[in-house]
Amino acid sequence: MQIAPIREAIAEAASAVVLPAGVPKLTCTGYVPDSITEPHFFTGEVEVEFDKAMGRKLDQIEITCRVLVGRADDRSSQKVLDALLSGSGPASLKVAIEAARGAPGEAALGGLAHDLHVMRIQGYRWYEHAGSTYVGAEVVIKVIGDGSA
Template sequence: MQISLVRDAIADAATAVVLPAGIGKLTCSGFTPDSVVAPHFFVAEYTQDFDKAMRRALDELEFTCRVLVSRADDRASQRVLDGMLSGSGSASLKVAIEAARGAPGEFALGGLAHDLHVMRMQGYRWYEHEGAQYVGAELIVKVIGDGKS
């Protein structure tokens, strides 16, 4: 798998999120940005397990993705974040990202991977990014694909 392309494809999938009126559009990047325009989703660190099948047939990656929301109003910010962390609905990052799995029998992320799955949410807390405070959380996204490409 081409890691940078996979990261960008996850971020592109996240752009399908529809936030409540007045919030603005979710900005997304496939890398850890120097600064963010909140609300912002980005693909940060990852781990990679090689050789999950013989002859480099399968690698497994777990991407730690973060979503940060402005804390202008603590309660309202957390409600927006909760919507994005929900397992369903138009604001759900899980729904948006997993839509990039493709139809049954198709490769995920436009052919970049065999499959993906948003496994869990963790780290719901205050984050500091480039000197600014945000409320945010992490999503762990598992991606499996060909280890030879």
């Protein structure tokens, strides 16, 4: 599996969320940006486990992504973040990203991987990014696929 295209495909999938009226569209990048336009989702740290099956047939990638929301109003910012972190609903990152799994029997992320799974949300807190403070959280995603590709 090639990491860069997978990161980009995850960011593209995340951009499908629909935020409540009056909230700007979620911007998404497949890399850690120098600065962000809030609310913003980006792929961050990557951990790779090679050779989960013999002959380079399976690798596993764990990508820690972040979603950051502005803090113009603490309460409303956290409501937007809560909607993004929910397990269902139009603003759910889990729903949007897992839609990129494809239909049963199809490869995930447009053929880049065998499958993916949004495993957990962690680190719901204040984050500093490029000198600004945001409320945010981490979204941890597991991707499995052919290690020889």
